[in-house]
Each structure stands twice: as C-alpha cells, then as structure tokens.
Amino acid sequence: MQSDMKTPLLAGSSSDASKPLLRCPGGPVIGIIGSGDFSRSLAIRLVACGFRVVVGSRDPNRIPRGMFPDGVELRSQSEAADGAERVVFVAVYPEHYYTLVGLRELLAGKVLVDVSNATRLKSGEQSHAERLAELFPESRVVKGFNVISAWALQAGAYDGSRQVLVCSDCSHSKALVLQLARCLGFSPVDLGGLCGSRDIEEAPLILFPSWGGPILAMFLLFLFFYGYSFVRHILLPYLDQGENNFHQLPLVTVNETLPAVALVTLALVYLPGLVAAVLQLGRGTKYKRFPGWLDRWLCRRKQLGLLSFLCTLLHAVYSMCLTLRRAAGYTLLNAAYQQVKAGVEKSWVESQVWRSDLYLSCGILGFGVLSLLAVTSLPSVGNALSWREFTFVQSGLGYVALTLSIMHTLFFGWDFAFFPGAYPYYLPPVYLLALILPCVVLVGRLLLALPCLTSRLAKIRRGWESERHRPPNNQPGSNEADPPQNFGDV
Numbered sequence: 001m002q003s004d005m006k007t008p009l010l011a012g013s014s015s016d017a018s019k020p021l022l023r024c025p026g027g028p029v030i031g032i033i034g035s036g037d038f039s040r041s042l043a044i045r046l047v048a049c050g051f052r053v054v055v056g057s058r059d060p061n062r063i064p065r066g067m068f069p070d071g072v073e074l075r076s077q078s079e080a081a082d083g084a085e086r087v088v089f090v091a092v093y094p095e096h097y098y099t100l101v102g103l104r105e106l107l108a109g110k111v112l113v114d115v116s117n118a119t120r121l122k123s124g125e126q127s128h129a130e131r132l133a134e135l136f137p138e139s140r141v142v143k144g145f146n147v148i149s150a151w152a153l154q155a156g157a158y159d160g161s162r163q164v165l166v167c168s169d170c171s172h173s174k175a176l177v178l179q180l181a182r183c184l185g186f187s188p189v190d191l192g193g194l195c196g197s198r199d200i201e202e203a204p205l206i207l208f209p210s211w212g213g214p215i216l217a218m219f220l221l222f223l224f225f226y227g228y229s230f231v232r233h234i235l236l237p238y239l240d241q242g243e244n245n246f247h248q249l250p251l252v253t254v255n256e257t258l259p260a261v262a263l264v265t266l267a268l269v270y271l272p273g274l275v276a277a278v279l280q281l282g283r284g285t286k287y288k289r290f291p292g293w294l295d296r297w298l299c300r301r302k303q304l305g306l307l308s309f310l311c312t313l314l315h316a317v318y319s320m321c322l323t324l325r326r327a328a329g330y331t332l333l334n335a336a337y338q339q340v341k342a343g344v345e346k347s348w349v350e351s352q353v354w355r356s357d358l359y360l361s362c363g364i365l366g367f368g369v370l371s372l373l374a375v376t377s378l379p380s381v382g383n384a385l386s387w388r389e390f391t392f393v394q395s396g397l398g399y400v401a402l403t404l405s406i407m408h409t410l411f412f413g414w415d416f417a418f419f420p421g422a423y424p425y426y427l428p429p430v431y432l433l434a435l436i437l438p439c440v441v442l443v444g445r446l447l448l449a450l451p452c453l454t455s456r457l458a459k460i461r462r463g464w465e466s467e468r469h470r471p472p473n474n475q476p477g478s479n480e481a482d483p484p485q486n487f488g489d490v
Contacts, residue, residue, distance in 0.1 A: 029054055031084025033077055033100065034091030035063055038115065041153035042089060042145070047071045049184050056080025081106040087180065089113045089145070094128040097135055108138040111173045115145045118201040129197035133169075140173035142166060143197040144181065144188075147204055165200045167191040213296065214303040218311070221264055225430055226257040232427045240425075251325060255318040260434035262311035263405050266370075267438040269305045270398060272297040274444045277457055284466025302377055305398070309374040312367055351414075359411030366404030369397050399445060406438050 030046055032039045035057040043053045047069050056077035057063055063074055073083075081088060081103045088107060092100070094116045100107075114129040133141040144166040152162055164181040166188050168174035174190065181188035191200060208215075230253060237243040272294055279294075280286050290298070339347055376382055376393045385393070409431050416422045417432055448454065 028052065028087075029083055029085045031056060031080045031088040032091055033080060033088060033103075035060075035067075035074070036091060037150045038153075039089075039091040040068055041150035042091065042115075043072045044069050045153045045184055051183075054080045054083045078103060078106060081110075084110065087111045087113060087176065089115060090132065091115055094131070097128075097132055101135060104136055104138065107136055109140075111140045111142055111170075111176055112136060113142050113144055113177060114197070116201065117146050117204050118198070121202050121205050127194075127198040127201055129167075129194055129201070133194060140168065140170040141194065142168040142170070142173050142177045143194060143200050144177050146201060148186070162186050164188045165191055165203060167194055167196045167200060169194045210300060211303050214300050214307055217268065217304070218261060218265055218307045221261045222257055225260040225434070226253060228427075228433070229253050229256050229430050232424065232430070236425050236427075247327060251318065251322065255315060255322065256430055258311045258315040258318060259409070260430050262308045262315060263409060263434045263438050265304055265308040265311065266398075266402055266405060267441045269301045269308065270395075270402065270445070271437070271441050272301065273395075274441060274448065277448055280460050281453065281457060284460065284468065286460050286463070287465070305394075306374060306377060309370045312370055316363075316367060355411055355414050359408050362404050362408035362411060366401050366408055369401040369404065373398060373401060399442070402438060402442060406435065406442060409435055 029052045031054050033056045046053045054073045060074040114132050116128040129143040164186045166177050178188040234245045413431050
C-alpha cells in the first residue's frame with residue numbers, strides 16, 4: 001500500500017477539468033474562503049510557491065483591483081468551494097461559520113483548514129475547529145496555520161524557522177496539510193488529534209510564556225534595591241537633616257540600582273546549577289528527578305541571563321550620561337572652587353586613580369563577556385556551535401563574567417565598607433548587599449571544583465550510583481556471584 005508521503009500532495013479533480021477556473025495553469029488549485037488580510041497574505045504565499053488559488057468572497061465585486069496578486073481568481077464562496085481540488089482554507093471569523101452551512105455538499109470530502117484563534121485563554125469552551133467539524137461532518141477538518149501572522153506569510157517564500165502547529169482526527173488529511181506547510185517553507189509540528197485544537201488556538205494569546213518568572217524576579221529585585229537606595233540616600237536624610245536629594249531619583253538612584261539587579265540576576269543564572277550538583281552529590285545518583293521549582297528554574301536561565309545583560313547595558317548607558325547632567329557640572333565647579341579656596345595645587349590621589357581604572361577596566365571586560373553570552377543565546381548563533389563550544393561559552397565564560405562583575409563592584413567599593421561613614425542610619429551600601437549572593441555562588445563553584453567533588457560528580461553523571469541505590473545481592477533472582485551493575489556502566 002502506498003504511503004501518504006508518496007501520494008501526490010493535491011490530486012487533480014476530473015470534475016473541474018472542463019471548467020477553466022484560473023487564468024494561470026500550473027500547480028494544484030487551493031481554495032480560500034474569506035477575503036481579508038490573512039486571506040490575501042496566504043494567497044500571496046501560495047502563488048509564490050507555485051500553487052493556483054481561488055478566493056471565495058460574499059461579494060467579489062466589492063474587492064478592489066490589485067488587492068490580490070496575479071494568478072488569484074476572485075469568485076463567490078460557492079464557486080471557490082467547488083473549484084478547490086482538495087484543500088480549502090476557512091479564513092472567516094468563527095462567529096460567521098454558520099453562514100457557510102450552505103456549502104456542505106460542495107465541501108464534502110475536502111480538507112478544511114481552520115485558521116482561527118481563540119479570543120481568551122482557558123475559557124473551557126469548545127474549540128472553533130471542533131465546532132467547524134460538527135457543522136461539516138462530511139469534510140475533513142484540520143487545525144493549522146493560525147500561529148502564523150499575515151506579515152509572516154508575506155516575509156518570503158521560504159521561512160523554515162517558523163513552526164506551523166497542526167492537528168486533526170484524520171491522519172491522511174493531517175499529513176496533507178503537514179506536507180503543504182513544508183512546501184510553503186514552514187516547519188510543521190504534528191500535535192495529534194483535533195482535541196488539541198484548543199491549545200493551538202490559544203497559543204497566539206500567550207505572551208512570552210517562559211519570561212514571566214524571570215521578569216517578575218527582575219522587577220522585584222529592582223523594586224527592592226531602588227526602594228532601599230531611596231530610603232538610604234533620599235528619604236532618611238530629608239527627614240533627619242532636611243537635605244533635599246530628590247533630584248537623584250530619575251538618574252542617580254536608577255543607575256545605582258541597575259548594577260545591583262544585574263549582578264544578582266547573573267548570580268541567579270548559575271545558582272540552580274550548583275543546587276542541582278549538590279542534590280546529585282547528596283543523593284548519590286542522577287536518576288531522581290529534581291523538584292519542580294528547580295526544574296523550572298533551570299529552564300529559565302537563558303531568560304535570566306538576557307535580563308542581566310539588559311540591566312548591564314542600561315547601567316553602561318546611564319553611567320555615560322551622568323557627566324552630561326547639569327548637577328554634574330555644578331558638582332565639578334564646587335569641587336574646583338573648594339580646591340582653589342584650600343590652596344591645593346595638585347589634587348592627584350594615587351589610590352583613587354588605581355581604584356577608578358581597575359573598576360572601569362573590570363566593568364568593561366565583564367560587559368564584553370556578557371555581550372558574547374547574549375549573542376550566543378541567539379538560536380542562529382547557538383546552532384552553529386557544538387555542544388562543547390556552547391557549554392564553554394555559557395558556563396565557562398559565564399563564570400568569568402560573574403567574576404569580573406564581582407571585581408568591578410569590589411574595586412568600586414574599595415575599602416569603603418570598613419568605614420563607619422559608609423553605614424548611615426546603620427544601613428549598609430547597596431553594592432554590599434548586591435555582592436552577597438554572587439559571592440556565595442562563586443565560592444560554591446570553587447568548592448565544587450575540588451578534585452574529590454569533581455570526580456564524584458562526574459561519576460554520578462555518567463551513571464554511577466552509591467551503595468544505597470544498588471539492589472541487594474540476596475534479592476530473589478539475583479546472582480550472588482556477580483556484583484550488581486549500575487545503569488550506565490561500561
């Protein structure tokens with residue numbers, strides 16, 4: 001029996017041979033019911049890929065000339081349904097499906113591709129595709145192409161990086177649409193039966209599903225450090241001494257907050273890996289699942305890293321803009337006046353020069369390494385790297401970026417943390433709080449680099465298990481002459 005993949009994509013229909021439907025002969029005829037923006041974009045894509053297209057509209061005469069490309073025939077809905085050979089795209093809003101009931105006989109035996117989307121999440125209602133299947137029981141309904149926007153359809157004839165989610169209860173019709181998606185230059189994904197159509201319809205409504213937790217974490221960190229800096233530098237001095245520093249809120253306070261958020265967020269990228277390693281060492285096996293929260297945390301490290309890079313980039317821009325503000329000019333003039341008034345001819349301070357040069361150098365190098373990490377996070381770049389290269393960049397250079405960021409902060413603080421004046425109102429500096437978690441992560445990574453722990457962890461990850469996880473020799477059916485073998489032993 002010939003397989004579906006060897007069957008021609010769209011076989012011709014002998015009943016239509018006597019009726020010249022389209023002006024340009026060539027590929028199979030595909031029907032589109034509806035004449036909106038999506039229908040127009042889909043027709044452009046189909047024609048560019050060699051198909052003939054017939055578009056059905058309630059009133060073809062109302063469609064302006066030139067709206068559809070050459071090679072597309074504009075007909076009534078019944079003529080389009082009758083002229084399509086096997087596949088018909090239903091590109092009308094779901095609330096108007098009932099107006100197509102009169103086309104049941106013309107659409108019988110044909111594949112109806114439902115391209116509609118849900119209007120809200122988790123409604124619990126029947127999907128549009130299932131409702132379409134009830135209205136047209138003699139047709140084969142396939143859900144697909146709804147996650148592709150009208151702009152993406154016009155972006156080019158070949159765009160294989162975009163996935164097309166497809167599901168249907170008819171395997172042959174689903175294979176037909178999957179093959180059509182490949183011909184249009186997309187990457188089709190089979191999601192099973194029509195019962196999964198609700199998830200496909202809701203997919204375009206989900207906004208950055210993997211970014212919610214990382215963005216929330218970054219927002220909470222920013223809120224904490226910004227509020228702490230506001231209380232320490234602005235609110236308490238104003239209440240205690242009447243000092244007005246509220247002009248620092250838009251620029252200085254934000255610039256003090258951003259590096260703290262970037263440093264802690266970068267530490268959160270590598271902390272779950274340390275927690276996972278400690279769990280494996282403590283359990284003595286890798287064949288136990290991590291807790292759910294740790295699994296989700298491990299899967300969000302890329303997003304956390306990119307958010308850390310964003311905060312670092314904003315910190316660099318803010319730092320360059322500090323000298324442009326009018327308050328900086330006033331501060332410089334006041335310092336020069338005080339120097340002249342005190343009779344100081346040379347204000348060179350060797351320790352301050354070393355401090356500024358070292359912390360700026362570490363900051364620039366750390367920003368450069370973080371930029372490399374961000375670039376390799378792009379799929380087009382990451383796919384060009386081998387697994388070992390990708391691991392070296394994301395893990396090895398990641399710890400280099402974390403180390404440089406910690407050194408940047410330490411050189412900035414220098415020995416200020418040991419002066420009582422650094423703790424007004426008994427509150428430590430912001431940078432000191434931001435260093436706690438990154439230093440814990442860096443020390444933990446150094447401890448795991450010890451040979452005794454590294455070798456044991458490597459054995460566990462290659463399948464070795466501790467004695468308590470091995471089956472006892474006296475179990476029924478065991479061979480006492482042979483030692484128990486671990487999964488993964490070679």
